[in-house]
Amino acid sequence: MQWKIRMLLAQQIVNGLSIGLNYALIALGLTLVFGVLHVINFGHGQVVMIGALAALYAAELLNLPYVLTLPVAAAAAGLLGVVLHLAAVRPVVRRRDGHQDVLLTTFAAGLLIHEAVLASRGPAPARFDGIPGVLHVGPLMLTNQRLFIIIVAGLTLLALLYLIRMTRFGNELRALAENEFAARAVGIDTGKVILVTFAMSAAIGGLGGALLAPLSAFSPNIGQGALMTAFVIVVAAGLGSVWGTVAFAALYGILESVLSLTFDQGMASATVSGLMLLILIARPNGLFGKA
Amino acid sequence: MLEVEGLEVSYRGNCAVDGISLSIAAGEVVALIGANGAGKSSVLKALMGLVPAASKRLDLDGSPIAGLPTRRRIQGGLALSPEGRAVFPRMSVDENLSLGRPGGGHEEDRNAIRRMFPRLSERATQAAGTLSGGEQQMLAIGRALMARPRLLLLDEPTLGLAPVIVQEIGRIIDEVRAAGTAVLVAEQNALAALGWANRAYVLTNGSVTMQGDAADLIDNEEVRRAYLGV
Numbered sequence: 001m002q003w004k005i006r007m008l009l010a011q012q013i014v015n016g017l018s019i020g021l022n023y024a025l026i027a028l029g030l031t032l033v034f035g036v037l038h039v040i041n042f043g044h045g046q047v048v049m050i051g052a053l054a055a056l057y058a059a060e061l062l063n064l065p066y067v068l069t070l071p072v073a074a075a076a077a078g079l080l081g082v083v084l085h086l087a088a089v090r091p092v093v094r095r096r097d098g099h100q101d102v103l104l105t106t107f108a109a110g111l112l113i114h115e116a117v118l119a120s121r122g123p124a125p126a127r128f129d130g131i132p133g134v135l136h137v138g139p140l141m142l143t144n145q146r147l148f149i150i151i152v153a154g155l156t157l158l159a160l161l162y163l164i165r166m167t168r169f170g171n172e173l174r175a176l177a178e179n180e181f182a183a184r185a186v187g188i189d190t191g192k193v194i195l196v197t198f199a200m201s202a203a204i205g206g207l208g209g210a211l212l213a214p215l216s217a218f219s220p221n222i223g224q225g226a227l228m229t230a231f232v233i234v235v236a237a238g239l240g241s242v243w244g245t246v247a248f249a250a251l252y253g254i255l256e257s258v259l260s261l262t263f264d265q266g267m268a269s270a271t272v273s274g275l276m277l278l279i280l281i282a283r284p285n286g287l288f289g290k291a
Numbered sequence: 292m293l294e295v296e297g298l299e300v301s302y303r304g305n306c307a308v309d310g311i312s313l314s315i316a317a318g319e320v321v322a323l324i325g326a327n328g329a330g331k332s333s334v335l336k337a338l339m340g341l342v343p344a345a346s347k348r349l350d351l352d353g354s355p356i357a358g359l360p361t362r363r364r365i366q367g368g369l370a371l372s373p374e375g376r377a378v379f380p381r382m383s384v385d386e387n388l389s390l391g392r393p394g395g396g397h398e399e400d401r402n403a404i405r406r407m408f409p410r411l412s413e414r415a416t417q418a419a420g421t422l423s424g425g426e427q428q429m430l431a432i433g434r435a436l437m438a439r440p441r442l443l444l445l446d447e448p449t450l451g452l453a454p455v456i457v458q459e460i461g462r463i464i465d466e467v468r469a470a471g472t473a474v475l476v477a478e479q480n481a482l483a484a485l486g487w488a489n490r491a492y493v494l495t496n497g498s499v500t501m502q503g504d505a506a507d508l509i510d511n512e513e514v515r516r517a518y519l520g521v
């Protein structure tokens with residue numbers, strides 16, 4: 001292969017890893033909620049959008065530097081996650097067929113959020129500045145924002161994996177995901193674990209939104225795309241698998257970036273989704289799910 | 292230590308436990324025997340606060356526990372080893388054990404459990420789902436013991452297990468009692484349960500139809516015909 005093409009490929013792999021880790025933050029929110037409740041939170045995409053919007057307002061109205069808008073994004077989204085849980089999930093999930101209802105109520109809550117944002121500021125995209133500048137490593141060129149995403153998303157994922165595998169809360173979360181009755185029998189406060197999981201999932205989703213937006217721009221419509229990408233990733237990875245989600249999100253980002261060398265962005269995403277579909281046909285429980 | 296009067300459990304209007312009364316003294320082993328669907332598990336779950344229940348009286352050591360969340364009942368001295376083992380299959384043996392105590396298990400308790408169940412101690416880091424049925428039952432009992440209960444509730448501990456393991460469970464119950472913990476064991480295997488117990492209640496369609504010393508019940512004609520198959 002020609003040297004130039006190889007460099008281009010290496011660059012797209014790094015770019016893809018960056019966006020893949022960002023997808024992982026967003027997709028893990030779906031995975032964790034699925035783990036404890038066995039439902040897909042179809043409002044998650046709009047939570048991601050609200051995270052980005054909160055960061056945008058924090059920058060515009062409070063003049064906060066970009067880095068400091070990230071905690072604001074996570075907090076706003078986390079709060080919204082709690083509201084979403086209390087308003088759209090908890091009241092219906094224990095009902096007969098409650099799990100199906102939750103798909104609808106979270107979707108409806110998402111629509112409501114989306115419409116509210118459209119009504120208040122219109123559909124026009126807004127410029128969203130992240131970390132400026134470009135890093136040159138030899139012939140490779142990496143924007144500082146993408147580098148920043150790798151660092152922040154990477155650290156957040158590590159912290160999250162630590163929380164899940166090594167702490168009491170993580171043990172309770174995994175116990176609840178594996179056997180709800182046994183979890184209640186050993187005295188785990190399952191309602192609290194579910195609420196915290198919702199808040200945490202929303203917070204990392206909001207962080208993901210605020211990290212992702214500078215790569216293009218803020219638009220009230222970024223939630224739908226984020227949800228679709230996250231959904232494809234968690235389903236293909238095997239619902240509920242944390243490691244699978246991270247690995248698959250990285251793979252998704254890299255494939256998408258590499259394919260965008262020859263296809264346009266939309267075609268690249270569609271191709272990756274198609275590949276994921278093939279995986280599901282071959283392994284109906286996902287690549288990392290139990291066979 | 293446990294006083295129960297008029298305990299009722301119903302599921303969507305279907306009555307599963309119909310106003311039963313029972314009492315358990317400290318250090319006693321009591322069996323709750325009955326056929327499939329008699330309501331044994333419902334009684335144990337109601338004592339733990341795991342199903343909605345009504346009662347005239349539900350006292351642990353003289354204080355009412357009705358309405359308390361499960362965690363508080365565990366802190367008050369109850370612990371349940373559920374029917375069908377119900378371990379956390381993808382978590383390790385040690386992680387399962389530490390979940391037995393709200394707020395986290397203590398190392399010394401875990402060591403005590405390991406001494407009691409040497410086979411678990413050899414498999415501390417193994418995923419619980421890869422244990423044999425007997426080992427999973429031991430783990431479920433060990434996990435309940437991690438809470439240092441004063442009354443241990445065992446739901447169908449012999450279900451699907453070989454006779455040697457059933458004997459092993461008898462040994463464990465003796466050991467638990469010797470350490471001062473009372474045991475309430477729900478069993479379809481009436482012969483085994485009556486062999487372990489001081490006293491027993493016979494549950495039929497949600498009501499207590501017989502009760503008394505285990506030794507007397509073993510000799511009782513009706514019990515022999517209905518539950519011992521002789």
Ligand SMILES: Nc1ncnc2c1ncn2[C@@H]1O[C@H](COP(=O)(O)OP(=O)(O)OP(=O)(O)O)[C@@H](O)[C@H]1O
Pocket residue numbers: 302303306307325326327328329330331332333334374447479
């Ligand atoms: N969650 C539930 N929802 C509806 N009905 C239930 C539920 N749990 C138990 N029941 C019903 O209540 C009755 C008593 O069930 P329970 O499990 O307490 O019996 P059991 O004596 O433990 O039986 P087994 O020996 O088979 O374990 C049964 O008729 C059962 O079908």
Ligand SMILES: [Mg+2]
Pocket residue numbers: 331332333374446447
């Ligand atoms: Mg039962």
